[in-house]
Amino acid sequence: MHFTSEQHLDDGVLEREFTLGEIPGTLWTPGPASGSAAVPLVLMAHNNGLPKADARLVARARYTAARGYAVASIDAAGCGDRPRTAAQEQARAELRRAMRAGEPVDEIFESFIGPMVENAAPDWRTALDALLGLPGISGPVGYSGGWAALGIRLAVTEPRIAAAGFFAGGYVPRAQREEARQVTVPLLFLLQWDDEGNSRQGALDLFDAFGSEEKTLHANLGGHTGTPWFELEDGCRFFDRHLKR
Incomplete structure (x- = not known):
């Protein structure tokens, strides 16, 4: 892991850009006022591979870091500014056409989000290995993000993840819907009741399919991007219970 820049933000959080081979990422850590003890790590991903620099993700990351967590996000394979395959570009073009025409889009989503999860998960595990090797960062690890399909895959395959917070705002492929039954970590699931683009x-x-014995559903009125800010505070309290015990 090679750090390429660092910036002390006005909320006391240290923001550092890094590269790990071909993987670019950002790490946010709390300021010195949080003490010298190692802090838990939260992996934060945005919906279906949007960039780590997305403003909503950055705001969530900074808030969470200020609450005493190391927070990391990466642009995994096919995400953010990283190259996409010809098949992915074709599928996205077909999706835009189908949406304009009012045609069903589930099979188009399946054709590129499923492979994107398969390609992205190894990059996240590589990043997790490197991040937990840094001084001042320890397990247990949490996952937070709108990319529920990726979170399901990581929660099932990565035993270091101890709790997960998902936003129900993106398409989940059939494979991950089946894998949801194997998710057993404590789970916080956020649903926008009037999400215009999701069922x-x-x-x-x-939510019903998740195998977790402890799972909580928060449903709020409003559209896709209308998640109330207080859910971020509730999400941090959820991680406090499971990552800071």
């Missing part, structure tokens, strides 16, 4: 019933069915 409410599909999100409720996914």
